[in-house]
Amino acid sequence: MARKNLTIGLFGFGCVGFGLYEVLHKTPGLKTTIKNICVKHPEKARPIAAANFTFDKNTILSDPEINVVVELIDDSEVAFEIVSEALKNGKAVVSANKKMIAEHFQELLDLQREYQVPLLYEAACCASIPIIRNLEEYYDTDLLQSIEGIVNGSTNYILTKTFAENLSYETALREAQENGYAESDPSLDTQGIDAKYKLLLLLAHAFGQIVKPQDIFNFGINKLRDLDLQFAKEKGLKIKLVAQAFKNENQSISCFVLPKFVKPGDKLFDIDDVFNGIITQNNFSDTQFFVGKGAGAFPTASAVLSDLSALTYDYRYEYKKLNQAEILTINNELVLKVFLSSRETKTQVLFTYFHKVEESYRSQETGYLVGYISLKKLQQLIQLVPDASVILIEAKPGLKDQNLVTKVELEPVYVSDSLIV
Ligand SMILES: NC(=O)c1ccc[n+]([C@@H]2O[C@H](COP(=O)([O-])OP(=O)(O)OC[C@H]3O[C@@H](n4cnc5c(N)ncnc54)[C@H](OP(=O)(O)O)[C@@H]3O)[C@@H](O)[C@H]2O)c1
Incomplete structure (x- = not known):
């Protein structure tokens, strides 16, 4: 099959856009030409000649x-307008914009079907890991039981630096921004929202489920406190921001994003810095x-490059699992074993929300529960106690209400001022 020549209109020339420009120039085998680059700010200095750019x-x-339109801008609403218009004009699109895709998944699917043009977005999920194409092509829904992983490079970088190098959260975040790992609005990373968008993409390609962002629970790393890190270190654990989705016995799926304790030997334990890791259970x-x-310019650009290469062979996602007969439903009626820390002094209020508390600690300043x-x-x-920090210990299919001993311990174990774990 002869490969198509691609004439590209590129939107965005920031971290990833410039990364792609460089990567394409180092990949002469791919017959592509960037005809025009659209950016926002005319006054900005650019590393290449002004004649390459347009602002319209x-x-x-x-x-x-x-x-082909390659969309690499940091404004999801404008990105949606650009991508919709491009698809309507019969242009194939490659995008790295998980926020835009997650918030408009169904509309983008409809546009692809109506105008018979592909939209590829490998770079939108875990940058350099080819997970979307693998889920799309390799796994049947029947085979896949769960998908779990670190899907946000920026928070993994922050967690690694605060743990291993004792950097402050603020310094680690600033470094992540300087390295081009963080979103323009870093709260998308730190609050677990970016990870949720990626989980939404994974759900579509792993299990054929289209879910709205508001239907997936996300909790980030922005509430973590020293006590949490101290607890983890004393137990030899690390904290990772983990997105997961798993099938329950009744063919429903549970999914959420939460920080999680991982222990040595766990696959995610050694996934540090800007690396992502995804585990599939089959x-x-x-x-x-x-x-x-x-994350980062070249790793993300490499996924865009792979999508461009796929377009030269007319590749498109077929979304086969969306059309499969088996209807799976999203079921978040599950029970989690968590560590929850807070400065809230009325510990008994916290206790009443738990089915069972296994361990607790309170000092003058702060405290935690495990249950x-x-x-x-x-x-x-977490609405009632806005400073609560939550870290997952365990979530399993079948870990349901009826399996638990319903026991509310009214008196917390009081450990005066030393942290005994
Ligand atoms: N950075 C990563 O590691 C990474 C990883 C995976 C996915 N992504 C995704 O890739 C996309 C780009 O991220 P980035 O890190 O490259 O962002 P960035 O460095 O902030 O660059 C954003 C670019 O978008 C342009 N832009 C913004 N609004 C525009 C508009 N209305 N019209 C035309 N151009 C506009 C900006 O123009 P000016 O140059 O004129 O300001 C800039 O060139 C985002 O969707 C992000 O989520 C990033």
């Missing part, structure tokens, strides 16, 4: 010679593990 999106969108092949850089709580109650509790 229509220069690209109405150019009949351009057959009926017959047991466990598979994907690792790669999850079982339903996801629903956890959502209520």
Whole structure:
């Protein structure tokens, strides 16, 4: 099959856009030409000649010679307008914008079907790890039981630096921004929202489920306190921000994003810095593990490059699992074992939300509980106690209410001023 020539209209020339420009120039085998680059700020100094740039999106969108639009901007609403318009004009699109794709998944699917043009977005999920294409092509829904992983490079970098190098949270975040790992609005990373967007993409390609962002619970690393790090270190654990989705016995799926304690020997334990790692659990092949850089100019550009290469062969996602007969439903009626720390002094209030508390600690300043709580109650509790930091210890299919000993301990174990774990 002869490979198509691609004439590209590029939107965005920031971290990833410039990364792609460089990567394409180092990949002569791929027959691509960037005809025009659309950016926002005319006054900005650029590393290449001004003649390459336009500030009017229509220069690209109405150019009949351009057959591929690569969308790499940091404004999801403008990105949606650009991508919709490009698809309507019959142009294939490659995007790295998980926020835009997650918030408009169904509309983008409809546009692809109506105008018969592909939209590829490998770079939007775990940057350099080819997870979307693997889920799309390799796994059948029946085979896949769960998918779990570190899907946000920026928070993994922050967690690694605060743990291993004792950097302050603020310094580690600033470094992540300086390295081009963080989103323009870093709260998307630190609050677990970016990870939720990626989980939404994974759900579509792993299990054929289209979910709205508001239907997935996310909790980030922005509430972590020294006590949490101290607890983890004393037990030889690390904290990772983990997105997960797993099938329950009744063919429903549970999914959420939470910081999680991982122990030595766990696959995610050694996934540090900007790396991402994804574990799939399968009926017959047991466990598979994907690792790669999850952010940064070149790793992200490499995934865009791979999508461009796929377009030269007319590749498109077929979304086969969306059409499969088996209807899976999202079920978040589950119970989690968590560590929850807070400065809240009325510990008994916290206790009443838990099914069972196994361990607790309180000092003058702060305290924590370890116990079982339903996801629903956890959502209520974090509204009531805004400073609560939550770290997952365990979530399993079948870890349901009826399996638990319902026991509310009214008196917390009081450990005066030393942390005994
Ligand atoms: N950075 C990463 O590691 C990474 C990883 C995976 C995915 N992504 C995704 O990739 C996309 C780009 O991220 P980035 O880190 O490259 O962002 P960035 O460095 O902030 O660059 C953003 C670019 O978008 C341009 N832009 C913004 N609004 C625009 C508009 N209305 N019209 C035209 N251009 C506009 C900016 O123009 P000016 O140059 O004129 O300001 C800039 O060139 C985002 O969707 C992000 O989520 C990033």
